[in-house]
Amino acid sequence: MKRTRDFKLCICAILVISVLTHYVLTGDLLPGSSLGISKRLQNKMSPRVRMDTEPPRNSTARAAHGKDTAGASPHTVQSGHTVQSALSSLPPHPTVSTDSPSHRCAPIPLKFPVTAPLLPCAWLSSVPPRCSQRLRARLVCEPTSVRMVFEWVSVATPPAAYGFEDPCLARAVRALCFQDGQDLIPNLSHHVLFGGHEIRSYTFIGILSSVRFLQPCMVMIHADVLPVGSFWDTLVRLIPHLIHVQRSAPSVIFGHPVKVIQHSSDIARLEAVKKFGGVYQDTDYILLNPVEDLRNYSVVMGVTIPNVNYCNCIFMGKPAADFLNVWYDSYRTFDDKAWGNHSTMMPYQIHQERPELGFHEVNTFVTPYFKNMSEQFYENFLDWKRLHGIHLYNRGHSKYLKGRLDQQNSSLGQVSRHVLFGDSQACFQNIPLSRKTVRMNSTYLVP
Secondary structure (H helix, E strand, O other), X not given: OHHHHHHHHHHHHHHHHHHHHHHHHHOOOOOOOOOOHHHHHHHHHOOOOOOOOOOOOOHHHHHHOOOOOOXXXXXXXXXXXXXXXXXXXXXXXOOOOOOOOOOEOOOOOOOOOOOOOOOOOOHHHHOOOOOOEXXXXXXXXXXXXXXXXXXXXXXXXXXXXEEOOOHHHHHHHHHHOOOOOOOOOOOEEEEEOOOOOEOOHHHHHHHHHHHHHHOOOEEEEEEOOOOEOHHHHHHHHHOOOEEEEEOOOOOEEOOEEOOOHHHHHHHHHHHHHHHHOEEEEOOOEEEOOOOHHHOOOOEEEEEEEOOOEEEEEEEEEOOOOHHHHHHHHHHHHOOOOOOOHHHHHHHHHHHHHOHHHOEEEEOOOOOOOHHHHHHXXXXXXXXXXXXXXXXXXXXOOHHHXXXXXXXXXXXXXXXXXXXXXXXOOOOOOOOOOOOOEEOOOOOOOOO
């Protein structure tokens, strides 16, 4: 009898242990159970990506999640207000999340100190950022108002897209990108990227430089097909107000065929600034300083070769500016076989013949010139801090634009760190070498 009783007790113990083991492993425990921690441990150990379905605790995050008690999201920008105030409650020093794939991407705020780091030193180890949701802006156009709404979406969701001629896009620019009562060039950033190619690290840094130094109301990517690659995925995660302006590469202008893709880009960038106003920036151009001192002018371009031409690698203007209209109209004599005639030489000629059009030239956009880039910039240290920006001329200097640019011991490394980390010396791990510092002729620079 004793053996039978002991055997039954043993069987019961085994059953109890089996049941408890099942619940511990699956986490199916009653709320308040002392073993409830098993579910949390399992979540930490699980390789699956979990979406954040709990409403955040602070009111701003709740509104972004769609559960704000007031019913109106603080991540909404109404017409009549500048978009820079939309995300003021986001972290002032944006970082890339590397802790867990379930985290939301930490976006770059629309307004931040110009020296704040955009990325941590170890940014390249987390490209693109490991997160499951990102913040995305979209435009809402109603009969009497325009809003920019920010929503949490999957990282696989592309930027909101609008056609070049979409009236909602033009209304949004007028409502959100112009300061009340001020006739200034809008802080609107334009980039033309046709063909859906993988973007390079220097383009990644260039677009981030526009975010840092323009702090734009929108970052417009004019493209037929969006770019690809890890650097593009990172930009989409970091820049919530990045907008896809859908358009094909121009193939004809005033009846003249356009077959050279660079000429198509020349036309598209001119049409973008002419229609919306703002700042166009080439894929191999890096801004180095704010351009607030230039926004009072109608159109601004940089001298390439004195008394010969200007560079359209960067230019800025007010929408429908007289100079832009005349420049665009000059394409009636366009010849696709002539390199640079209408894109660089024609604006110089127009300025000489029509000085009353309100054009302003600077020598701080495109210095040094192409033939001096290797010696003055890539192989030595250029005194670049008084420049508004630098044109990398990637077509002739591709050998310098490989690898991790922010770790190069040259001017390129300095400006890359200047953009990414807010300090040209920050996060530099290499031992400095002895190199010549190239001083710019101060009389050549426009104050």
